[in-house]
Amino acid sequence: MAAKKKVAVAGLASVLLVAMVVAVAVTVTKKNGGADSGAAPVSTASKAVQAICSPTDYKATCEQSLSKANTTDPKELIEVAFNATIDSIVEGIKNSTLLKQAAADDSTKQALAICEEVLGTAVDDLKRSGGKLSEIDVSKVDGYVEDLRTWLSAVITYQETCIDAFENTTGDTGEKMKKLLKNARELSSNGLAMVTDITSIISSLPMGNVGSSRKLLAEDEGRILYHKDPSEYESGTEPKFLGKVSRQLLAHVKPNAVVAQDGSGHFKTINAAIATVPKKNNVPFLIYVKAGLYKEHVEIPKGANKIVLFGDGPFKTRITGNKNFAGGVKTFQSATVAVNADDFFARDIAIENTAGPEGHQAVALRVSGDRAVFFNVNIDGFQDTLYTHTYRQFYRDCTISGTIDFIFGDALSIFQNCRFVVRKPMEHQACMLTAQGRVDPRSTGAIIIQNGDISAEPAFLAARPPIDAYLGRPWKELSRTIIMQSNIGGFINPAGWSPWMGNFALDTLYYGEYQNRGPGSNLAHRVHWKGIRQITPQIAASWAPGRAFAGDYWIRATGIPYVA
Known part of the structure; x- marks a missing residue:
């Protein structure tokens, strides 16, 4: 069933692309003086590139990034655009490393370290956006659209965070970094524009009872997020601190880690408990922090997902x-x-x-x-x-x-x-x-x-x-x-x-x-x-x-x- 829905989306996307290509072709023909003007015909791939770039704010940058893409498939074109953005950001990361080595003051070094961190996360968001794009399911289109727009918005925010880190630093390193990221920032904006344009058209088309599908999706994913088969838990292990409301959804769950300064738990610091969360965690990991004043800087690392801190x-x-x-x-x-x-x-x-x-x-x-x-x-x-x-x-x-x-x-x-x-x-x-x-x-x-x-x-x-x-x-x-x-x-x-x-x-x-x-x-x-x-x-x-x-x-x- 899922395969059929994905095929339906692929077909729908092709129809949308045809419509866009026709619109672009008509515009190009008119600009070139009509069919008898003697102008060289525009290739189908070029028309597709113009179509996919039409909603972007940086069209020249968009068309340049897709100039070697020999395809008319909108999904493939967007993936090529994502990859071009990744390459541009990776280049910025490499340069930030070189700039950090040459930086004389600590403030500039801190700024460049922030750039390395946030730009690396931006690359990860582009990669998961590409993966999500290939999985679009008609019945859950709203959720897919929202994920893509959220993650691509984050890519833009992360680059802005890199630039902001140079506030009040001396020298011209901040300006150098801004110039290095200029192309990447334009490509990121273009990627968000492409996805917003195409997916908003998909979202607006009648596809059956999408609202019901969203409701079912929400309920199913809620169960996956916070529930397992009750037989996997020991009976009578519901922790009292979860509270009346959460007890309904987290019944029979006991914490994976207990933090207590008096030694009555598994750990005395929150960071020590977090260190035990598996890398790329994908199941709820409950950390109960008993009453006390914890003087520590706590960092939940990337990949330590689904932590529940009580x-x-x-x-x-x-x-x-x-x-x-x-x-x-x-x-x-x-x-x-x-x-x-x-x-x-x-x-x-x-x-x-x-x-x-x-x-x-x-x-x-x-x-x-x-x-x-x-x-x-x-x-x-x-x-x-x-x-x-x-x-x-x-x-x-x-x-x-x-x-x-x-x-x-x-x-x-x-x-x-x-x-x-x-x-x-x-x-x-x-x-x-x-x-x-x-x-x-x-x-x-x-x-x-x-x-x-x-x-x-x-x-x-x-x-x-x-x-x-x-x-x-x-x-x-x-x-x-x-x-x-x-x-x-x-x-x-x-x-x-x-x-x-x-x-x-x-x-x-x-x-x-x-x-x-x-x-x-x-x-x-x-x-x-x-x-x-x-x-x-x-x-x-x-x-x-x-x-x-x-x-x-x-x-x-x-x-x-x-x-x-």
């Missing part, structure tokens, strides 16, 4: 670190907890960066893994508290505190029923809740706050003169943030949103508010930038997690409270 509650189990930019550590590397693996789930725990406002950029949690879920987690810091770096992330019943840009990044991150606490910054500083970092018009990145509570700590409210606080500012040109159905405290500046610098991104950002409440929700005196959007009920519904994520099985599989 505590005894955010006021009992706390992880703290204090790496910060003022202390010579790059923002990307400052996280107390860094998640680089997929399908990470954390609940009933607290994560904090204790550097204070004097540390400037000091991340408590960085999430660079796909399909991450956080429930009842406190994330505390000051500037740059939560780095929602990339991919898909969902936060429910969490509390996030900070001062400047304390939620930032380019993931599609949705916060449902979360509390946001603005803290007192240093003198002469204003506070911004969000700083979203989208750079490509087709990328999936956005910060969505639904039914949140935006408040401030007493020290902030008592400050004299009063401190300005805003809902957000545009870190990147296409910054996108929506706040809906949330309570907004009266301390928020009536303008609502703050510029980054001058007029940067004010016309190209996408900021919106919908059905908010509280004294700070009055829209009468909001800024009137071109990028401020009027959010209709239909637009608001499209950003609810069940719609925005397309396939949300990974949220429902955790068993946490969730409104799709």
Whole structure:
């Protein structure tokens, strides 16, 4: 049955390609003066290349990358484009290694080390995108589309992260790296455009009851993610700390590792427990962290997938670190907890960066893994508290505190029923809740706050003169943030949103508010930038997690409270 569906997609793709080729051929014929103009005929392969490149923003780069592709198959053409992008990024990695060897200062070396890491992950995302493209199944098309768009958006974000790492470095190494990645960045954007264009056409065509297929997919994958045959578990081993809600889905499961500072568990540190997760793990690995203060920098390595990290509650189990930019550590590397693996789930725990406002950029949690879920987690810091770096992330019943840009990044991150606490910054500083970092018009990145509570700590409210606080500012040109159905405290500046610098991104950002409440929700005196959007009920519904994520099985599989 699956083979038949894949064949159907191949046939459909061929039909789409024919339509595109015809359109391109007509355009080329008209430009060349018609059939009797005497111009040399354009080959079928060339027409196919022009067709596949037609939706891209960098057409010359696209056509050059496909100039040697002797095929009219759209899937093969996109794979050739992916491979060209991989080659270009690999060249950037090689050059970053050479530049690092020649770098004289530590800050530049750190930046180049970040480039090597994130560009390597970008290559991995291109490879898995190519693999996903060859497996497209009509009945699950929405999920395939969303995966491809998510991973290709991440490829773009990772390259941007490399460039950002050179902020405040001396010399011209950052400019050299930007030039080295110019071609790769254009190719990455083109790849996302190709996939978005073709798969959006596939998605719009009637293919039977796709909605039912999505529902079945979600339920089936949920079982695969968090269930085994009950006979594989010992009876009566359900851990009490899992909580009433998760007990329904994780019945009879006992933790793979228990962390306790008093020696009552398997390990005394969280990192020691993580070190036991198999490489390229693909089954749930439960780590229970007993009450205590864990002063360690925790890193979930790439490939250590499906880790479930549980505590005894955010006021009992706390992880703290204090790496910060003022202390010579790059923002990307400052996280107390860094998640680089997929399908990470954390609940009933607290994560904090204790550097204070004097540390400037000091991340408590960085999430660079796909399909991450956080429930009842406190994330505390000051500037740059939560780095929602990339991919898909969902936060429910969490509390996030900070001062400047304390939620930032380019993931599609949705916060449902979360509390946001603005803290007192240093003198002469204003506070911004969000700083979203989208750079490509087709990328999936956005910060969505639904039914949140935006408040401030007493020290902030008592400050004299009063401190300005805003809902957000545009870190990147296409910054996108929506706040809906949330309570907004009266301390928020009536303008609502703050510029980054001058007029940067004010016309190209996408900021919106919908059905908010509280004294700070009055829209009468909001800024009137071109990028401020009027959010209709239909637009608001499209950003609810069940719609925005397309396939949300990974949220429902955790068993946490969730409104799709």
